[in-house]
Amino acid sequence: xxxGAWKLAVPLGLAQFSFFLAxxxxxxxxxxxxxxxxxxxxxxxxxxxxGDSFHLGAVLNTLRLGALAVxxxxxxxxxxxxxxxxxxxxxxxxxxxxxxxPLLTSxxxxxxxxxxxxxxxxxxxxxxxxxxxxxSPVALLQTEPGLILALTQIEMPLMLLPxxxxxxxxxxxxxxxxxxxxxSLFRTLRKVVLPLALPGLLAGATLVFASAATAFISQSVIxxxxxxxxxxxxxxQAMVVFNWPLAAAMALTLMGSVLAVAAALxxxxxxxxx
Amino acid sequence: xxxxxxxxxLGATLGLAGxxxxxxxxxxxAGSMTAAVYPGGWDEALRAxxxxxxxxxxxxxxxxxxxxxxxxxxxxxxARGTAxxxxxxxxxxxxxxxxxxxxxxxxxxxxxxxxxxLPAGYADTVGAGVAAQVVGIAYNPKKLAKPAGWRDLFxxxxxxxxxxxxxxxxxxxISLIEMAKVFGGSESDVEPLFVELRKxxxxxxxxxxxxxxxGLFQQGQIDVMYTNxxxxxxxxxxxxxxxxxxxxxxxxAFGTTMHIAKGSKNIDAAYQYIDTMISTPVQAALSxxxxxxxPVNTGVTPGADVPVKSLDELKNFVSHDWSKINPLRARWxxxxxxxxxx
Numbered sequence: 001x002x003x004g005a006w007k008l009a010v011p012l013g014l015a016q017f018s019f020f021l022a023x024x025x026x027x028x029x030x031x032x033x034x035x036x037x038x039x040x041x042x043x044x045x046x047x048x049x050x051g052d053s054f055h056l057g058a059v060l061n062t063l064r065l066g067a068l069a070v071x072x073x074x075x076x077x078x079x080x081x082x083x084x085x086x087x088x089x090x091x092x093x094x095x096x097x098x099x100x101x102p103l104l105t106s107x108x109x110x111x112x113x114x115x116x117x118x119x120x121x122x123x124x125x126x127x128x129x130x131x132x133x134x135x136s137p138v139a140l141l142q143t144e145p146g147l148i149l150a151l152t153q154i155e156m157p158l159m160l161l162p163x164x165x166x167x168x169x170x171x172x173x174x175x176x177x178x179x180x181x182x183x184s185l186f187r188t189l190r191k192v193v194l195p196l197a198l199p200g201l202l203a204g205a206t207l208v209f210a211s212a213a214t215a216f217i218s219q220s221v222i223x224x225x226x227x228x229x230x231x232x233x234x235x236x237q238a239m240v241v242f243n244w245p246l247a248a249a250m251a252l253t254l255m256g257s258v259l260a261v262a263a264a265l266x267x268x269x270x271x272x273x274x
Numbered sequence: 275x276x277x278x279x280x281x282x283x284l285g286a287t288l289g290l291a292g293x294x295x296x297x298x299x300x301x302x303x304a305g306s307m308t309a310a311v312y313p314g315g316w317d318e319a320l321r322a323x324x325x326x327x328x329x330x331x332x333x334x335x336x337x338x339x340x341x342x343x344x345x346x347x348x349x350x351x352x353a354r355g356t357a358x359x360x361x362x363x364x365x366x367x368x369x370x371x372x373x374x375x376x377x378x379x380x381x382x383x384x385x386x387x388x389x390x391x392l393p394a395g396y397a398d399t400v401g402a403g404v405a406a407q408v409v410g411i412a413y414n415p416k417k418l419a420k421p422a423g424w425r426d427l428f429x430x431x432x433x434x435x436x437x438x439x440x441x442x443x444x445x446x447x448i449s450l451i452e453m454a455k456v457f458g459g460s461e462s463d464v465e466p467l468f469v470e471l472r473k474x475x476x477x478x479x480x481x482x483x484x485x486x487x488x489g490l491f492q493q494g495q496i497d498v499m500y501t502n503x504x505x506x507x508x509x510x511x512x513x514x515x516x517x518x519x520x521x522x523x524x525x526x527a528f529g530t531t532m533h534i535a536k537g538s539k540n541i542d543a544a545y546q547y548i549d550t551m552i553s554t555p556v557q558a559a560l561s562x563x564x565x566x567x568x569p570v571n572t573g574v575t576p577g578a579d580v581p582v583k584s585l586d587e588l589k590n591f592v593s594h595d596w597s598k599i600n601p602l603r604a605r606w607x608x609x610x611x612x613x614x615x616x
Contacts (some may be wrong), residue, residue: 221486
């Protein structure tokens with residue numbers, strides 16, 4: 001790379017500074033301000049977030065939702081990605097198309113579709129009632145399991161695509177070698193395929209976690225008002241209550257905790273690659 | 275390839291891209307303005323009735339920005355003096371916030387040629403009343419008997435089908451206050467409401483954001499909710515089984531007002547917009563199907579399905595003092611979150 005190569009990064013660097021870093025610093029300042037002109041500062045907003053059991057509960061709920069969405073997408077994506085690895089070209093295309101399809105519909109439409117599916121008179125309940133499996137509608141909408149079910153579909157591409165890419169990079173001769181040396185299919189999977197797919201799996205986990213933990217529309221529409229998650233509280237404090245310091249402190253708490261989990265996952269990924 | 279030719283290509287490309295963007299932007303000539311409007315029924319109604327009338331009478335083009343009242347205040351406040359739109363449309367609570375925060379231009383009713391058609395006091399130094407809203411109970415007549423009042427919502431057969439929403443909106447706030455009153459509370463004391471809510475909470479069908487309520491009703495997740503008559507007529511026009519019930523303690527009514535945003539560059543157009551809004555033809559069209567607006571123009575006879583037959587009747591509706599409610603609302607919103615959390 002030439003001497004002045006860094007100059008190529010200047011336009012993006014400037015844009016990132018003025019449109020991302022500067023507003024972020026302003027947000028941080030807002031969380032300590034007691035008025036709009038930043039004339040006085042206090043740590044009250046932070047005490048209200050970190051010293052309050054309801055708000056701390058919302059932080060933990062949000063992280064837990066992200067973690068459960070990661071587990072659920074992983075559980076479904078791993079077998080599907082393995083199938084993609086061994087499938088013929090026709091089936092490969094179908095799996096990829098099915099994986100990308102959710103990305104092509106708007107999040108609002110997807111979320112509303114889940115109301116139609118999960119609702120009291122929705123597809124699932126109608127099916128369960130008509131087959132006589134249950135006698136009264138099962139509560140799915142506005143429950144954590146219902147929300148995780150919806151997020152699993154919504155976030156699936158973010159897990160599946162990195163995983164498929166990681167599996168595609170595995171040299172097929174490694175699998176042949178493993179079986180020639182007497183390893184069972186399961187042992188090959190456990191000792192060869194999964195360790196090599198780990199970076200893809202962790203990349204997917206990071207993306208799904210960050211996206212599910214901050215999925216404002218899905219959380220508020222499918223989750224409802226009885227499940228407290230940070231994104232909806234941030235919106236409410238900023239837009240309805242006008243308590244900007246509290247909203248800013250909550251937003252930074254959300255960002256900080258999501259970043260911490262993402263950093264931990266990427267550290268794991270580096271460890272896996274080393 | 276020389277540097278120059280690369281630059282020429284780049285410049286030409288950028289020029290083309292810029293030119294492609296231009297026609298998409300509305301012309302910012304003297305005859306154009308931006309108005310905030312409530313999403314949903316209001317948005318549809320004003321685009322269909324007010325926009326063409328304004329264009330015809332004054333040659334002014336209006337672009338709408340769909341925002342709930344609180345969002346308009348939040349946006350104007352965040353803009354710090356640069357008006358994000360020219361005209362607000364607000365409920366009484368956000369109206370008081372807007373006055374307190376100094377978000378409105380001083381308003382001169384004399385600049386509305388149609389001001390004589392408004393009842394006394396409907397146009398003042400901050401803005402003009404353009405419609406009224408009536409809040410009560412909406413229910414599915416195929417699933418539930420007509421509820422007699424707010425107290426009925428706490429009976430098991432209604433509670434298990436009830437959709438709750440908090441103090442985030444005007445209709446939510448006044449409905450919850452009316453419920454609190456039934457149980458011995460008042461405009462400044464909603465504690466009795468929380469006591470009763472705690473009893474029914476495990477059975478309640480849904481607790482949701484205000485914007486999600488209509489969808490939940492349409493999908494049969496909830497069969498009873500509190501809302502304004504506009505939501506009821508809009509859903510009805512879409513074929514949803516929904517009826518409006520006036521509670522025995524009276525439906526609550528409040529005025530909807532328009533205000534000119536501080537720092538607006540289109541003040542003349544903004545006055546023309548508000549004046550056209552209160553004009554007889556526009557008010558008459560808005561009071562008919564499928565909009566059923568409560569007219570403020572004294573020359574207009576409301577359509578058959580409008581919940582208020584005359585403005586005199588409006589005086590019999592329950593009204594609220596928002597200068598008392600506003601300071602308490604942040605605490606109520608927070609309290610509602612905590613009470614509802616599982």
